[in-house]
Amino acid sequence: MIERWNRDQVLALAPDASSQKAAQGVSSPGKWSGTGVTDDALWGECKGSGSKPYRACVDLSEPAYRCTCPSRKFPCKHALGLLLLWSAGGVPDAGEPADWVGEWLDGRRDRAAKAVDRAAEAGQARAAKAESGPADGRRAAQREQRVTAGLADLERWLGDQIRQGIAGSRRHDQWDELAKRLIDAQAPGVAGTVSRLGTVLDGDDWPARLLGEYALLHLLCVAHRTLPERVAGAGAEAGGAPAGLLERARDRIGFPVTKEEVLAGETVRDRWDVLGRRDETHDRLIARRVWLRGRASGRAALVLSFAPTGQALDASLVTGTTVDAELAFYPGSAPLRAVVAARHEAVPAGPPPGTAVDRALDEVAAALAGDPWLDSWPVVLEGVTPAGDGMRILAGPSGGLPLHPSAGTPWRLIATSGGRPLTVAAEWTPRGLRPLTTWDEEGRVIIL
Amino acid sequence: MSGTAEWEDLVSTALVGTDRRPLPGQAEPETEVLARAAVQTLRIRAGRRPVPVAEPPAAAAPEEQSVVSRAAADRLARILGGEQPRMLDEWLRAAAGRGYRLAPHLLPELLDRAAKDRSIRPHLGVLAGHRGRWLAGLNPAWAFLLEEVTAAAVTGFGDGEEVWQLGTPGDRRAYLAALRASDPAGARELLAATWEKEAPDDREAFLKVLADGLSLADEPFLEAALDDRRVEIRGEAAYLLSRLPESRFGLRMAERVAKFLPAGDGKIQATAPTECDTAMRRDGVRAKAQYGMGERGWWLQQIVARTPLGVWSGLYGRPPHEIIRMPVVDWRDEVVAGWIRAAMVQGDREWARELFLLKPAADLLAVLPREERETVATEFVRRHGGRNARYGRLSDYLTGVAAPWGPGLAQAVLEAILDISNSTQSWYIGDLIKLAGERVDPGLHAMAERFSLEPPVQEVAALLRFRNDMLKELQ
Numbered sequence: 030m031i032e033r034w035n036r037d038q039v040l041a042l043a044p045d046a047s048s049q050k051a052a053q054g055v056s057s058p059g060k061w062s063g064t065g066v067t068d069d070a071l072w073g074e075c076k077g078s079g080s081k082p083y084r085a086c087v088d089l090s091e092p093a094y095r096c097t098c099p100s101r102k103f104p105c106k107h108a109l110g111l112l113l114l115w116s117a118g119g120v121p122d123a124g125e126p127a128d129w130v131g132e133w134l135d136g137r138r139d140r141a142a143k144a145v146d147r148a149a150e151a152g153q154a155r156a157a158k159a160e161s162g163p164a165d166g167r168r169a170a171q172r173e174q175r176v177t178a179g180l181a182d183l184e185r186w187l188g189d190q191i192r193q194g195i196a197g198s199r200r201h202d203q204w205d206e207l208a209k210r211l212i213d214a215q216a217p218g219v220a221g222t223v224s225r226l227g228t229v230l231d232g233d234d235w236p237a238r239l240l241g242e243y244a245l246l247h248l249l250c251v252a253h254r255t256l257p258e259r260v261a262g263a264g265a266e267a268g269g270a271p272a273g274l275l276e277r278a279r280d281r282i283g284f285p286v287t288k289e290e291v292l293a294g295e296t297v298r299d300r301w302d303v304l305g306r307r308d309e310t311h312d313r314l315i316a317r318r319v320w321l322r323g324r325a326s327g328r329a330a331l332v333l334s335f336a337p338t339g340q341a342l343d344a345s346l347v348t349g350t351t352v353d354a355e356l357a358f359y360p361g362s363a364p365l366r367a368v369v370a371a372r373h374e375a376v377p378a379g380p381p382p383g384t385a386v387d388r389a390l391d392e393v394a395a396a397l398a399g400d401p402w403l404d405s406w407p408v409v410l411e412g413v414t415p416a417g418d419g420m421r422i423l424a425g426p427s428g429g430l431p432l433h434p435s436a437g438t439p440w441r442l443i444a445t446s447g448g449r450p451l452t453v454a455a456e457w458t459p460r461g462l463r464p465l466t467t468w469d470e471e472g473r474v475i476i477l
Numbered sequence: 478m479s480g481t482a483e484w485e486d487l488v489s490t491a492l493v494g495t496d497r498r499p500l501p502g503q504a505e506p507e508t509e510v511l512a513r514a515a516v517q518t519l520r521i522r523a524g525r526r527p528v529p530v531a532e533p534p535a536a537a538a539p540e541e542q543s544v545v546s547r548a549a550a551d552r553l554a555r556i557l558g559g560e561q562p563r564m565l566d567e568w569l570r571a572a573a574g575r576g577y578r579l580a581p582h583l584l585p586e587l588l589d590r591a592a593k594d595r596s597i598r599p600h601l602g603v604l605a606g607h608r609g610r611w612l613a614g615l616n617p618a619w620a621f622l623l624e625e626v627t628a629a630a631v632t633g634f635g636d637g638e639e640v641w642q643l644g645t646p647g648d649r650r651a652y653l654a655a656l657r658a659s660d661p662a663g664a665r666e667l668l669a670a671t672w673e674k675e676a677p678d679d680r681e682a683f684l685k686v687l688a689d690g691l692s693l694a695d696e697p698f699l700e701a702a703l704d705d706r707r708v709e710i711r712g713e714a715a716y717l718l719s720r721l722p723e724s725r726f727g728l729r730m731a732e733r734v735a736k737f738l739p740a741g742d743g744k745i746q747a748t749a750p751t752e753c754d755t756a757m758r759r760d761g762v763r764a765k766a767q768y769g770m771g772e773r774g775w776w777l778q779q780i781v782a783r784t785p786l787g788v789w790s791g792l793y794g795r796p797p798h799e800i801i802r803m804p805v806v807d808w809r810d811e812v813v814a815g816w817i818r819a820a821m822v823q824g825d826r827e828w829a830r831e832l833f834l835l836k837p838a839a840d841l842l843a844v845l846p847r848e849e850r851e852t853v854a855t856e857f858v859r860r861h862g863g864r865n866a867r868y869g870r871l872s873d874y875l876t877g878v879a880a881p882w883g884p885g886l887a888q889a890v891l892e893a894i895l896d897i898s899n900s901t902q903s904w905y906i907g908d909l910i911k912l913a914g915e916r917v918d919p920g921l922h923a924m925a926e927r928f929s930l931e932p933p934v935q936e937v938a939a940l941l942r943f944r945n946d947m948l949k950e951l952q
Contacts, residue, residue: 237488
């Protein structure tokens, strides 16, 4: 039996704040009839404005949603309202799903099975045409040339900045032109990094932060220019550090990796704790980061999804739950980004195992060795207490880690702790931790 | 050179530029600066060690109260999130009344609310538990919590003497009220002993406690309180004294009534005072008129409002129901408003009943005993509640009828809601729906659901069901 999600977990699935509000409006028992829940399905009929009620159901193991309402929001307010009602204990257990629910579930599972077959076939087909056609080869070679030229341009530009001095660089518009050139050079990853440089300008320490960012961009140019030769020269050791680092560098530059390539690579099956998520809007595109850690493997993972503002984001990973799943990691050293290759089921589990503060820093250091451009890594800290000036340090027996300036005073975390140590999941960043989630004394997940 | 010094040196070089500050012995100093800066940046990121932390604050004391259930905490989060926001007060009241404490993660949001909304602070005093007080010690914006009543006031005091000497203002008030209920004279003497040293806010709050169990024995203490520095305290003392007709205060007010409101020709020959003298001010009459009122009328109204109602029958030789119908020369509105205020403050049921027939006002209903109040209100709703309402908004009158409303009143109100919703006046039905949802006994939700399928009635039913479930979770 799946553990009921709490209210915060359900609301975290909503695509936006107005959906959260609308869902609360349809979460009262009076609006629903014919509700029921089994191990993995939840359903009900909701009175709408028309004569026929809307039928909503949720496959709790994924989760996946379906509703007969015409809303373009996903999940819609009815699916969320139904989840809220369930979360509040308002849905009775049932032995079997209602007929219309069963049909949908069967249809979904058929399609899922076919999709797996198709992916396998596609993988084989791709392997077969590994030596791709001449047109593909020409396009790829062209892209290599453009990127090489673009990065050479960037390297020169960086050199010019340091020669002339960055004292006059506290201007937000100075990178626009450069970022555009990098887009044209088909290096969207670097272009994104350059276009976000303005964020380092707000603090008093901006010269140091800007120099650090310039240095890492320069390092990326150097990696792209020199690593291929070293990888080729390493011969038998081609699978070693330089090869992995080159893949990581190409990923940061923005060479595309297809989902099929990812699925064909390394997969890890584990019970993954969903630690938390962060949505960021950039150029009318929302990027959703969901952080995971594997119970047995101890691996960290990041599942990234995108949607234009106002459109539905992937809501299938619910913060505070634990899922038995296979994750396929993107290639390269210090692998972090992953896609869900196969989901088995949600498993009830309490707070995830954590590590001490110094161990978490060791892990970050190891990850930085594989990916020098890393600026974010999920950690689970065990036995830490908010402390220090302004309660902005998570302190353990071996010392403390400061929070990111944007975290403010984490009152919810402080209140949950009461001055006693607890387990906290957080996102490590070079400027400090961003708290994601904690667990209270009863083991209930608290989203921070 | 140490790593930190090298990094600072690199930043200085980058700021002015290698054209002006070249690195010695380097053909491409800018490349060298970028390469070294990359090494230093990664050294700093990867080499970070845990920072030493000063002694963390002492942990919060273990709790004695039991925490609200998960379902109850989730419902509170829903209310805070905007679903049925008006139910917040009832949730907090019910949970505090049963001596629960809140789940800790909800405390910051509620403390923030209470910082802006004083009315929920007393509930929070109980619900916050030790954790809430520990948090209030960390955040000056929440320090108000330390003044509030604690759970001890709900679960019973151990050593009363200690509470009175050392407790929070809220606890001291609760202790005084408990003592007043069992030993009125003892409570007054306890208060009198420290009266001069109490803060003005506390004096005002403590004085209100004496309303319960009031007797002529309190008169000397209250008469002395009329000389207090604070106007609110003088006013409160005056209202308490107006309930004691034999008091010196009562006699002074009777003299004023005889002077300004003599009877003649079967009429009340009213003249308003031309000045608000020191003696009147001492007896709680405020000189400054309320906005939009003439000063003289305001003074006259206050004299009427502060006069023991028993004075009138003695002066005119008539029962209340005749007095209120006597013609008043010139100042009728002020006199009637004064009587209404007096009936409310003095809790005089007979006057309240008669005045309501003359001029229905919510405050008058509040004076009547529960059963009679329901009967009067039901009667009023049946006669005036529908679309032909003579008195404007029904909800304005029913605010004086405290929860819970029984089946008779509930049905009358639902009928009125149905009737209004089918008329052209349906625009003002919202307030009535909300009030009914908040006041009707939530146990009647099934009755309301069956009453009619019309949306306004179903809306009331949904509110009742929400409250019914809410109170069940707090059992």
